[in-house]
Amino acid sequence: MDICPNCTNKLTRKDASYCCYCGQSTCNFNQSFKKVLVRSTYEIFDIDGRVATTLKKLLFSPAFLSIEYSIGKIKSYSPPLRMYLVSSLILFITIELFQSTPNQTFDQVGIFLVPKGILEQLSRIMFVMLPIYACILQFFHQDKRYIYNLIFSLHIHSLSNLLLTSALIAQSLATHDLIIVLASIFLIIYLLVYIIIAMKKFFGKSWMITTVNFLGVYAIYLSSLVFVLEIVLKTKQ
Numbered sequence: 001m002d003i004c005p006n007c008t009n010k011l012t013r014k015d016a017s018y019c020c021y022c023g024q025s026t027c028n029f030n031q032s033f034k035k036v037l038v039r040s041t042y043e044i045f046d047i048d049g050r051v052a053t054t055l056k057k058l059l060f061s062p063a064f065l066s067i068e069y070s071i072g073k074i075k076s077y078s079p080p081l082r083m084y085l086v087s088s089l090i091l092f093i094t095i096e097l098f099q100s101t102p103n104q105t106f107d108q109v110g111i112f113l114v115p116k117g118i119l120e121q122l123s124r125i126m127f128v129m130l131p132i133y134a135c136i137l138q139f140f141h142q143d144k145r146y147i148y149n150l151i152f153s154l155h156i157h158s159l160s161n162l163l164l165t166s167a168l169i170a171q172s173l174a175t176h177d178l179i180i181v182l183a184s185i186f187l188i189i190y191l192l193v194y195i196i197i198a199m200k201k202f203f204g205k206s207w208m209i210t211t212v213n214f215l216g217v218y219a220i221y222l223s224s225l226v227f228v229l230e231i232v233l234k235t236k237q
């Protein structure tokens with residue numbers, strides 16, 4: 001095959017796997033079913049492999065994905081925005097599944113009680129908080145471009161979504177209150193330690209400056225969150 005069937009440009013190499021103009025695979029379907037099946041299976045598992053690697057890195061290697069993205073290693077991992085949207089969707093479904101009885105004024109999330117209505121609005125609230133978080137990071141780290149802080153923000157919020165999902169699942173499966181308390185404490189400590197290590201690695205400052213920046217970022221972030229929550233609760237009334 002010398003011509004790409006999709007964009008009709010001439011292929012630069014006879015053995016090319018993809019067209020360098022439009023990116024279409026040179027694999028045509030005019031071959032044995034077995035060959036097509038093997039190749040398709042390989043492609044599907046390749047994608048799955050990427051998702052699994054990305055998830056593992058997101059959960060256990062603070063800032064790894066954000067750093068890989070900033071140095072241009074993009075193709076090996078799932079895109080940050082897609083990961084954030086998928087983790088939000090998983091969280092949203094979990095909230096819908098494990099919601100408490102409708103006549104209560106509070107929802108229980110681990111050891112916390114949150115006013116009714118917040119959980120249902122959480123994905124929308126977080127979508128607002130995501131760029132705010134990146135702005136606050138920008139304020140403390142003028143040397144980083146905003147886009148990199150936004151990628152960092154997407155990764156941290158994706159991780160938070162997954163931890164919150166685990167908290168809700170643990171809570172609904174727990175047979176004893178002590179398990180809920182221990183699971184909540186573990187997840188909160190995990191998140192805090194993860195964020196500090198991620199900030200240390202991503203921004204490359206000393207531990208002292210990282211800790212001060214962490215406290216500053218979260219003081220502003222939590223104040224903004226309370227402000228946004230108040231607006232959400234007021235508009236609901």
Ligand SMILES: [Zn+2]
Pocket residue numbers: 004005006007008009019020021022023024
């Ligand atoms: Zn082409």
